[in-house]
Amino acid sequence: MPKRVLTGLIVSDKGDKTVVVNVERKVKHPLYGKIIRRSKKYHAHDEGNEFKQGETVRIEETAPISKLKTWKVVDRVNTHATPERVEIDEPASA
DSSP states (O other): OOOOEEEEEEEEOOSTTEEEEEEEEEEEOTTTOOEEEEEEEEEEEOTTOOOOTTOEEEEEEOSOOSSSOOEEEEEEOOSSOOOSOOOOOOOOOO
16 A cells, blocks of 8 residues: 655644644535635654754655654655845946
């Protein structure tokens, strides 16, 4: 059976080697038919403490690591890559 992979936003990175990822999904209301948002938070293992709050990441299901952690962070989702510093060569004025 393949492992489940989810994508979500890191809402907390306070724990050691742990991040809390908020995964949002859209479902149709059973009676009214309106599309509504449902979200759930997952505790995921981050071995190197490399992921920070506000980043979008992909998590994968694993064997239980602790009481709450059964997911691990696979990689960062590059939603909007912005360079840290951009060098601009300005033309010399005449």
